[in-house]
Amino acid sequence: MHPAPSVIIFTTFSGLGFGLLAWLGLGLPTVTGWVACGFFALAYLLAVGGLAASAFHLGRPERALKAFTQWRTSWLSREAWVSVTTLIVMATYGAGLVFFGVRWSALGWIGALLCLGTVLTTAMIYGSLRAVPRWNMALTPVLFLVLSLAGGALLAGQRVAAIWLLALAGVVQILTWVRGDDALARSGTDMASATGLGDTGRVRAFEPPHTGPNYLLREFAYQVGRRHARRLRVIAILLMAALPIALLLLPLGHAVAAVAVLSHVVGVLVARWLFFAQAEHVVGLYYGKR
């Protein structure tokens, strides 16, 4: 799949933002006044900024409000509802902390749950696509949720939770790669089933429909060099989980924590780039591409 910057930024930063909001909703840390204002501003910047980035890949962004109508079947529509509801609930909860210095804990709990719901709906947009076997697994939403909680814990200054969640995120990420690598083969879709010509013999793409490129190839047939992919995976795991954990184990200062956050964010961006770039869409088979 084409790794469009808009969707990479969208999933990474909205995941972080909603992760932070979830921890704030739980009252970890319980902050009020200006400190709360700072935390909520950062969380909203990430969450809303991420959501806004997703609008950049729309062909007709001016009609975006119509995306609220089909929640019965579409995960994208569900995401629109859950994310907006979450932002409203958490804004109310945040207003209590910032302006009145009170924590409406029930509202915070509901908000935290909604935050996870938002991340889940985002992940299911990808996880529900059967045509992309690498995404079409239960591990996809698990990975998105764990990463969001880990990044949120890191931003919320929850040191112990962050260490455990980052480690868990690293494990889930590696599992996702291992399971994902043969997902296309396990799906049973290959050139033989795509063309229905498998009974006659071995099928090879002889001529593409056009000599030039097209939307399908640009959007779905992105290929990463295997060697690069392996290197990028190592970089992603080191930056996303290993380095932040190591830094958190050091005596914690704000500067060290900032480096840990930065490292984590860059790591997740690399992993998210791979999430798209390595995903094989079965339509590639019609073009003789994996």
Place this chain on the structure above:
Amino acid sequence: MTQLPSRTDRKLGLVIDLDTCVGCHACVISCKGWNTENYGAPLSDQNPYGAEPSGTFLNRVHSYEVLPDHGAAQLVHFPKSCLHCEDAPCVTVCPTGASYKRVEDGIVLVNESDCIGCGLCAWACPYGAREMDAAEGVMKKCTLCVDRIYNENLPEIDRVPACVRTCPAGARHFGDLGDPDSAVSQLVERRGGIDLMPEQGTRPVNKYLPPRPRDRLEREVDGTALFLEPVADEPSGFFAWLDKALEKI
């Protein structure tokens, strides 16, 4: 509504004969022509006269080489357009309701004025049947020429999809695949029509007729020997006289 109808009154679709298709791409051109001038936004081209021309097409013809375990390779031309699936994954993922499947005839359509161009339906389609138009920013797909098949301004013979009407080899057939007695259903029955990617669970309406096995010579023949073989084993007439005369010398 992006909820799929539990059943449709008819299942209009195409039957594509891979045995007959000669790979001329006439269906590609007629499709592009008709659908640029009629229903919805035109199918745009980008850089059409430049080094890397690219454009929106609702129908594309691939060519595959099939190599059996024994014998010669076979070239199969393979037209591909929307299969108007019964369990169309492109419809259910649409967040705006722009994509829908019609109850009356099963055609999968896009209401372009509701489409936000998110591209998710194209991601969900395993067949690559949907293409985002780069100029219009909305999703384009085969309409089964919905503006031809019911169009009473056209002569009756033209009330079929443009690709079917134009195919010079008669490799494309249009009809109701929900009716077991229709000509297309009979054809599918007779020729063992198949679904593409059945494991994807989309239940496509369009069917493909696999290429029939090619005639095979009973024994291996030396190409040159074919021409040098004697025309007649038992000579008669002039040759019989010549044969006898030569033997006597």
